Amino acid sequence: MSVGKDVITYLAENDWLNENAKRWGTKIGARAITAGTTMTELTPVVQKLNYAGLSTTIVYLGDGLYEKAGALDVKEQYLDLIHLIQEKALDATVTLQLTQLGLDIDFDFCYENVKEIVSEAYNYGVQVTIEMEDYGHVQPSFLMLEQLKEEYDNVGTVIQAYFYRAEEDIKKYKDVPIRLVKGAYDEPISVAYQTKEEIYTNYKKLLFEQLQNGIFTSIATHDQEIIAEVKQFVQQREIPLDAFEFQFLYGFDQQLQEQLVGEGYACSVYVPYGEEWYSYFMNRLAERPQNITKKVFNKKTNTVLATVAGAFVLGSLWGRRKNK
Numbered sequence: 001m002s003v004g005k006d007v008i009t010y011l012a013e014n015d016w017l018n019e020n021a022k023r024w025g026t027k028i029g030a031r032a033i034t035a036g037t038t039m040t041e042l043t044p045v046v047q048k049l050n051y052a053g054l055s056t057t058i059v060y061l062g063d064g065l066y067e068k069a070g071a072l073d074v075k076e077q078y079l080d081l082i083h084l085i086q087e088k089a090l091d092a093t094v095t096l097q098l099t100q101l102g103l104d105i106d107f108d109f110c111y112e113n114v115k116e117i118v119s120e121a122y123n124y125g126v127q128v129t130i131e132m133e134d135y136g137h138v139q140p141s142f143l144m145l146e147q148l149k150e151e152y153d154n155v156g157t158v159i160q161a162y163f164y165r166a167e168e169d170i171k172k173y174k175d176v177p178i179r180l181v182k183g184a185y186d187e188p189i190s191v192a193y194q195t196k197e198e199i200y201t202n203y204k205k206l207l208f209e210q211l212q213n214g215i216f217t218s219i220a221t222h223d224q225e226i227i228a229e230v231k232q233f234v235q236q237r238e239i240p241l242d243a244f245e246f247q248f249l250y251g252f253d254q255q256l257q258e259q260l261v262g263e264g265y266a267c268s269v270y271v272p273y274g275e276e277w278y279s280y281f282m283n284r285l286a287e288r289p290q291n292i293t294k295k296v297f298n299k300k301t302n303t304v305l306a307t308v309a310g311a312f313v314l315g316s317l318w319g320r321r322k323n324k
C-alpha cells in the first residue's frame with residue numbers, strides 16, 4: 001500500500017507521535033536517511049561517505065525552539081560537533097537552523113549563540129552554512145549573516161530560488177558561499193513563484209549566472225534535469241569542476257552521487273542526525289511519498305507507517321467523538 005502526502009504531513013506534525021517515535025527508535029527506517037541519534041552513530045556514516053569521495057555537511061536535527069535552555073543545548077551540540085570534525089579529521093562542514101538557536105526568542109541571544117559556533121568553527125577551519133527557513137525568517141537570517149561576515153569568512157547561506165527576492169539576494173551576497181535550493185516551505189504568491197516551471201526556470205537562471213561569474217555554489221537539488229543541464233553548461237564553457245559542487249540529502253540518489261564523483265564532480269551530502277529525527281523523516285516522506293515504496297524504505301517501514309497512519313486516523317476520530 002502507499003501512504004498519501006496529506007496523511008504523512010499530518011503524522012509529521014502530530015506531537016504525540018513525535019514524542020513517542022523516540023521510543024520506537026529509528027527502527028521504522030529513518031536510519032536510511034538520517035545518521036542516527038548520537039555522534040557515535042554519526043561518525044562512521046560520515047567516514048563511509050568521505051571514503052567514497054563525498055564531502056558532507058552535518059545538521060543537528062530539531063525544530064524551532066522557544067526556550068533559551070534548549071537553544072543553549074543545541075549550541076553545545078554544535079560546539080561538540082566541530083570538535084568531532086577536527087578530532088576525526090572528517091571532511092565535513094556544519095549546517096545550522098537559526099530558529100533552533102533562538103531566533104524566535106531574541107535576535108541578540110541567537111546571534112551570540114551562532115557567533116560562538118562560527119568562531120569555534122573558524123578556529124578549526126570548518127565552514128558553517130546558515131540554513132534558510134520560511135519567508136518570515138529570511139530577512140533576520142540575512143541580517144545575522146551580514147553581522148557575522150564582518151568578522152568571519154567561514155560562513156555562508158542558502159538562497160531559495162522560489163522567492164522573487166532571490167535574484168537580488170544572490171547578487172548582494174556574492175562574496176559568501178551559497179547553497180542554491182528551490183525552497184521547501186509553502187509560501188504565498190505575494191512573495192514566491194508557485195509553479196514548478198517558474199521555480200525551475202528561476203533556479204537555472206540564478207545558477208547559470210553564478211557559474212558564469214565564477215562564484216562557488218552548492219547546487220542542492222535532486223532534479224536530474226538540472227544536474228544534466230549543469231554538466232552540459234560547464235562542459236561547453238570549460239568551467240572548472242572545482243567551481244561548484246552538487247549537494248544531496250543523505251540516503252537519496254546514492255548511485256547518482258557515486259556516478260558524479262566517478263566523473264570528477266565534487267559532491268557533498270547533507271547528513272542529519274539527532275534525537276529529533278521524526279519530523280525530518282516524515283517531512284521527507286511527505287515531499288516524496290513514492291519513496292515509501294522505493295528501496296530506501298523497507299517492507300517493515302511500510303507496515304509500521306500503515307499501522308501508525310491507521311492508529312492516527314482512528315485516534316483522531318475517537319478524539320473528535322470524545323470532544324462532541
Ligand SMILES: Cc1cc2nc3c(=O)[nH]c(=O)nc-3n(C[C@H](O)[C@H](O)[C@H](O)COP(=O)(O)OP(=O)(O)OC[C@H]3O[C@@H](n4cnc5c(N)ncnc54)[C@H](O)[C@@H]3O)c2cc1C
Pocket residue numbers: 131132133158160181182183184185220221222223224247248249252253270288
Ligand atoms: C542538500 C539540500 C539542502 C537543502 N536546504 C534547504 C534549505 O536550507 N531551505 C529550504 O527551503 N530548502 C532546502 N532544501 C530543499 C529544497 O528547497 C527542495 O525543497 C528540495 O530539494 C526538492 O527540490 P528538488 O529540486 O530537489 O526536486 P523537485 O523539484 O521536488 O523534483 C524535481 C525532480 O527531482 C527528482 N527528485 C526530487 N526529490 C527527489 C528525491 N528525494 N529522491 C529522488 N529524486 C528526487 C524527481 O525526478 C523530481 O521529478 C534542501 C535540499 C537539499 C538537497
